[in-house]
Amino acid sequence: MASETLIKAYSILYSCILAGFSILILVMLIRAVIGPRITDRILSINMIGTMVISCIAICSGLLDESYLLDVALIYALVSFVSVLIFTRIYVPLRPDRSTFGPGAFADIQPKHEREEVHEGQDSPEEGSAG
Amino acid sequence: MEWLRFILTAILLTAAFASFLSAVVGVYRFNYVMNRMHAAGIGDTMGLFFVLLALGISAGSILDVMKLALVAFFMWFTSPVSTHFMSQIEYYTNRDLYTYIRRDRSGPAAEPDAADPAETAGGDRK
Secondary structure (H helix, E strand, O other), rough: OOOHHHHHHHHHHHHHHHHHHHHHHHHHHHHHHHHHHHHHHHHHHHHHHHHHHHHHHHHHHHOOOOHHHHHHHHHHHHHHHHHHHHHHHHOOOOOOOOOOOHHOOOOOOOHEEEEHHHHHHHHHHHHHHH | OOHHHHHHHHHHHHHHHHHHHHHHHOOOOOOOOOHHHHHHHHHHHEEEEEHHHHHHHOOOHHHHHHHHHHHHHHHHHHHHHHHHHHHHHHHHHHHOHHEEEEEEEOOHHHHHOOOOHHHHHHHHHO
């Protein structure tokens, strides 16, 4: 019967793609460990989330269970909220340009840009003195 | 007909895997986070779209197709927002941002221009 052959072919295809995705997830996990900055790590976690959504969707095809797509949708929501919270840890919702950003580190900037940055930096000192 | 759907599913899943592979290779080969975000966007949009399209072709009912479309719709709206927030945190927390941003193609902007003596003196005084 051709139907059993087709089911076996689908199973082999989904298993091979899942194995490849698991290897890519491990590689991105290594990137999250060795990432030199926090942004590299958050980027790797975001990409791992996308791959896990793909893996859950493929698992729903492999096991022929349609409720796993609901799990994929909830995982997409939770992954987005986790990235949002990770970024809001380090920077507030409305950042102040005098305390955050490259304007706060005027000593490493090139000279032709230093004056305007000093003007920006003087304002919070006046505010604190007054 | 069933085998045609299987072949289409296989081609689209292979394309999705190639998209994710190119995203991972780009994340490893680029040297800065702002460039890595560009490579990671491939997997977020094209890779997930190919996976969900392949599963929608091989799906049994229309309800599964609508769920897959909902996942794709949601990811296409949240992925640019995530990338925007990641670039925002990079801009607001990186101390050496000016060494990565080049105003011209000649070299890093943080290095003082050796041809201009006033620039070099200002750098030494600092």
